[in-house]
Amino acid sequence: MPELPEVETVANGMHARVAGERIVRIWTSGKPQTFKTPEAELTQALTGSAIESVRRVGKTIVMTVSGKKQAVEFLIHLGMTGRLLVCDSGQPMAPHTHAILTLADGREVRFVDPRRFGRLSIHKPSEKKPDAPASYTGPGREPLTISADDFVALFRHRKTPIKAALLNQSLLHGVGNIYADESLFRAGIRPRRQAGRLTRDELLRLRKALIEVLRQAIKLGGSSVSDYVDADGVRGFFQLQHKVYMRGGEPCLVCKTPIQRITLAGRGTHFCPNCQH
DNA sequence: AGAAGGACCTGCACGC
């Protein structure tokens, strides 16, 4: 569920609340699918270490902790329904809690994920190539910092629909179903258009719309469609700004034409047949 | 090479 703005909100919130804290104890649920790194190894890597920073890379939350010998990175991918929360130890444990990090001051960081598409893992910087780009970074570019020319070049010669290209994490990081639909609406481009056939002008419009939508969503704490909450359990507000996402059959807010819903790249896709060409 | 489709999970809203 969480896309770039939601992951950014959670990562920033976590950083503000837990940077500098020591992890004294780990509990894990024993659901093997959740743990890309085996639970014993994860527990070993985190117990007794101090949290240096928490940041977002693509849709991954990267928690850097000072290990006994070297700093390691604790990677949290929220999947569709993952939540990362800071709470007091007295709080009752929510169903589908899969990991709890107890901090030295008694608070806890909890990972809760009903559908279990989320993944937890430990990444150790390579000793041979400590400066090598981390594997979780992937080849995709960050949409908030990519230049206009590089953005246009990403889609050149691609026959795939522009929406599928936006969702492809090896091209762009962090764009998911909501922000793909919303940015295409704001750019006036139909989701099925072949990426490689968009004009430079259209792609520049798309980049501008995507950056605007992502920035505004970060400002509003992300989109809470059903169960997304930030590190304090607080919902976001960008869902109130959705123009097409999950509005199939409802009138377009600009021209009143019913919003159309199709399936594209296996995902529900929403657009205005009048405003988007 | 690259794209479609199914698989992985639980929960909820809907219709009968």
Place this chain on the structure above:
DNA sequence: TGCGTGCAGGTCCTTC
């Protein structure tokens, strides 16, 4: 009430 269906913010693997 209760069941069956379809759908949900993501990604990975297989197939074509």
